[in-house]
Amino acid sequence: xxxxxxxxxxxxxxxxxxxxxxxxxxxxxxxxxxxxxxxxxxxxxxxxxxxxxxxxxxxxxxxxxxxxxxxxxxxxxxxxxxxxxxxxxxxxxxxxxxxxxxxxxxxxxxxxxxxxxxxxxxxxxxxxxxxxxxxxxxxxxxxxxxxxxxxxxxxxxxxxxxxxxxxxxxxxxxxxxxxxxxxxxxxxxxxxxxxxxxxxxxxxxxxxxxxxxxxxxxxxxxxxxxxxxxxxxxxxxxxxxxxxxxxxxxxxxxxxxxxxxxxxxxxxxxxxxxxxxxxxxxxxxxxxxxxxxxxxxxxxxxxxxxxxxxxxxxxxxxxxxxxxxxxxxxxxxxxxxxxxxxxxxxxxxxxxxxxxxxxxxxxxxxxxxxxxxxxxxxxxxxxxxxxxxxxxxxxxxxxxxxxxxxxxxxxxxxxxxxxxxxxxxxxxxxxxxxxxxxxxxxxxxxxxxxxxxxxxxxxxxxxxxxxxxxxxxxxxxxxxxxxxx
Amino acid sequence: xxxxxxxxxxxxxxxxxxxxxxxxxxxxxxxxxxxxxxxxxxxxxxxxxxxxxxxxxxxxxxxxxxxxxxxxxxxxxxxxxxxxxxxxxxxxxxxxxxxxxxxxxxxxxxxxxxxxxxxxxxxxxxxxxxxxxxxxxx
Numbered sequence: 095x096x097x098x099x100x101x102x103x104x105x106x107x108x109x110x111x112x113x114x115x116x117x118x119x120x121x122x123x124x125x126x127x128x129x130x131x132x133x134x135x136x137x138x139x140x141x142x143x144x145x146x147x148x149x150x151x152x153x154x155x156x157x158x159x160x161x162x163x164x165x166x167x168x169x170x171x172x173x174x175x176x177x178x179x180x181x182x183x184x185x186x187x188x189x190x191x192x193x194x195x196x197x198x199x200x201x202x203x204x205x206x207x208x209x210x211x212x213x214x215x216x217x218x219x220x221x222x223x224x225x226x227x228x229x230x231x232x233x234x235x236x237x238x239x240x241x242x243x244x245x246x247x248x249x250x251x252x253x254x255x256x257x258x259x260x261x262x263x264x265x266x267x268x269x270x271x272x273x274x275x276x277x278x279x280x281x282x283x284x285x286x287x288x289x290x291x292x293x294x295x296x297x298x299x300x301x302x303x304x305x306x307x308x309x310x311x312x313x314x315x316x317x318x319x320x321x322x323x324x325x326x327x328x329x330x331x332x333x334x335x336x337x338x339x340x341x342x343x344x345x346x347x348x349x350x351x352x353x354x355x356x357x358x359x360x361x362x363x364x365x366x367x368x369x370x371x372x373x374x375x376x377x378x379x380x381x382x383x384x385x386x387x388x389x390x391x392x393x394x395x396x397x398x399x400x401x402x403x404x405x406x407x408x409x410x411x412x413x414x415x416x417x418x419x420x421x422x423x424x425x426x427x428x429x430x431x432x433x434x435x436x437x438x439x440x441x442x443x444x445x446x447x448x449x450x451x452x453x454x455x456x457x458x459x460x461x462x463x464x465x466x467x468x469x470x471x472x473x474x475x476x477x478x479x480x481x482x483x484x485x486x487x488x489x490x491x492x493x494x495x496x497x498x499x500x501x502x503x504x505x506x507x508x509x510x511x512x513x514x515x516x517x518x519x520x521x522x523x524x525x526x527x528x529x530x531x532x533x534x535x536x537x538x539x540x541x542x543x544x545x546x547x548x549x550x551x552x553x554x555x556x557x558x559x560x561x562x563x564x565x566x567x568x569x570x571x572x573x574x575x576x577x578x579x
Numbered sequence: 580x581x582x583x584x585x586x587x588x589x590x591x592x593x594x595x596x597x598x599x600x601x602x603x604x605x606x607x608x609x610x611x612x613x614x615x616x617x618x619x620x621x622x623x624x625x626x627x628x629x630x631x632x633x634x635x636x637x638x639x640x641x642x643x644x645x646x647x648x649x650x651x652x653x654x655x656x657x658x659x660x661x662x663x664x665x666x667x668x669x670x671x672x673x674x675x676x677x678x679x680x681x682x683x684x685x686x687x688x689x690x691x692x693x694x695x696x697x698x699x700x701x702x703x704x705x706x707x708x709x710x711x712x713x714x715x716x717x
Binding site: 140141167168169170174194195231232233234235287290291294295300301302340343344346347350366367368506507508509510511512536537539540543579 | 589591653690692695699
């Protein structure tokens with residue numbers, strides 16, 4: 095097995111089809127990104143992302159290529175940054191292609207303020223109020239406590255359920271991927287344990303790399319698209335990064351076992367224990383898909399409740415009207431979805447797994463809100479703590495090459511272990527404060543493990559895609575306040 | 580009897596060993612909660628019991644850790660002491676656990692990072708040394 099990728103174009107590398115690969119592996123990256131991956135292979139690391147790209151390419155029904163975005167790093171079964179599209183008739187659905195944090199994603203809100211409007215005093219007040227009002231960190235509880243029948247309703251209706259309960263505005267749904275609700279969720283296929291774990295976690299941020307950030311638009315790359323997105327230089331935004339919390343994690347855990355049995359039943363070779371899968375059309379495959387859809391809806395509802403808490407905070411502090419804080423867009427980056435794509439010149443429905451990859455549909459797609467349809471979907475890419483984030487637009491080239499997918503963040507390069515050895519929370523806070531960024535974290539160790547230096551340079555990751563037209567840079571954002579779990 | 584953390588780019592690997600396999604599992608419980616909180620700060624004043632089953636020791640380890648993760652949410656508690664009993668019958672392994680701990684307090688327990696799931700990634704069992712290894716998704 096030769097895992098070393100060959101350069102086949104600008105920022106594009108290939109693991110050629112060999113042995114039991116059904117399609118080649120395609121990795122988007124620059125020389126530095128690729129050489130880090132190759133080093134892992136040469137060092138004999140058991141956990142390496144190129145092996146995972148290879149393994150995914152052997153799964154039944156995979157179409158075109160096993161893809162990896164430039165934020166690639168080792169995951170479970172699929173690498174993070176991995177994209178795999180499958181023929182729904184012949185192909186499989188995989189737990190590893192979605193991940194444990196189903197529909198983890200980012201929602202960005204526009205504020206009716208510019209950075210210059212925010213005095214130092216107000217900035218401190220806002221950071222403290224957000225820290226107090228946004229439930230975050232291990233063991234935090236949401237304001238909305240649900241019972242089982244309410245959870246069931248939420249799993250079917252997604253963000254719409256909480257909007258009906260008063261946590262948000264109707265128009266928020268219009269500017270969320272899938273309007274905040276995917277069809278086909280079946281709460282009866284979600285375990286009791288998963289639901290019980292979620293009773294108090296709706297509208298909580300979580301921990302790890304999840305965050306809520308107040309950001310400033312610092313660069314506008316494409317004036318025309320920025321205008322369509324309603325963005326201008328100096329404007330303040332809020333981005334919320336979180337997922338489906340305990341419910342999604344439990345669905346992943348439960349179905350890993352179920353699909354392991356299914357893989358045996360349908361004689362699908364398992365190359366890595368996390369890479370178990372079932373034929374999409376099988377009873378087991380359909381059951382998992384309906385549970386994933388429930389998890390997707392749960393995450394939509396979480397980000398919706400957090401949006402409401404942000405509005406409440408602004409009303410409390412600055413008497414901001416809730417309707418003046420608008421949802422720009424919300425994206426998910428741990429999903430699998432049935433989507434129409436061009437295969438061999440024909441439009442076909444395919445099952446696209448995105449594991450740590452964002453849907454970034456190009457212009458003209460009906461899934462994109464009318465307001466943005468002519469320019470492509472807003473794609474929100476979060477940087478690491480204290481670094482830049484980006485809003486991109488999906489492109490036609492992305493639709494053709496990557497099933498309309500782009501990266502989801504910067505991608506880790508250093509382990510949590512290394513981070514603890516190399517950094518101290520006080521120093522990180524000082525460095526970020528010196529840049530004018532207020533960071534408030536519920537866990538000091540969490541801050542160290544999420545130090546900006548443990549991630550790749552997000553600017554480079556974005557350029558890998560933007561330079562070859564797989565996405566268009568629209569604006570760059572810099573953090574002003576960061577709330578961590 | 581010990582546990583240690585292993586390098587992993589995005590997550591946390593754990594390696595646990597003991598004089599007996601049960602002890603290795605008990606160490607696994609401690610390692611899991613040490614990732615999430617400062618276990619020295621947990622007072623073992625409440626207890627919970629549970630049973631899980633699997634067809635191998637490796638899978639039993641994942642089942643056991645995942646049940647502890649779920650109980651952390653459901654009981655809103657963290658645990659620091661574990662008594663594990665493993666029974667093998669007809670190629671099936673049953674684990675009974677009694678865990679002691681207390682209600683989670685973000686400040687008192689010095690929260691660190693939430694574990695989403697124990698995974699099959701790098702899952703290994705060395706029977707000779709009673710050592711278990713897995714990766715926790717955080």
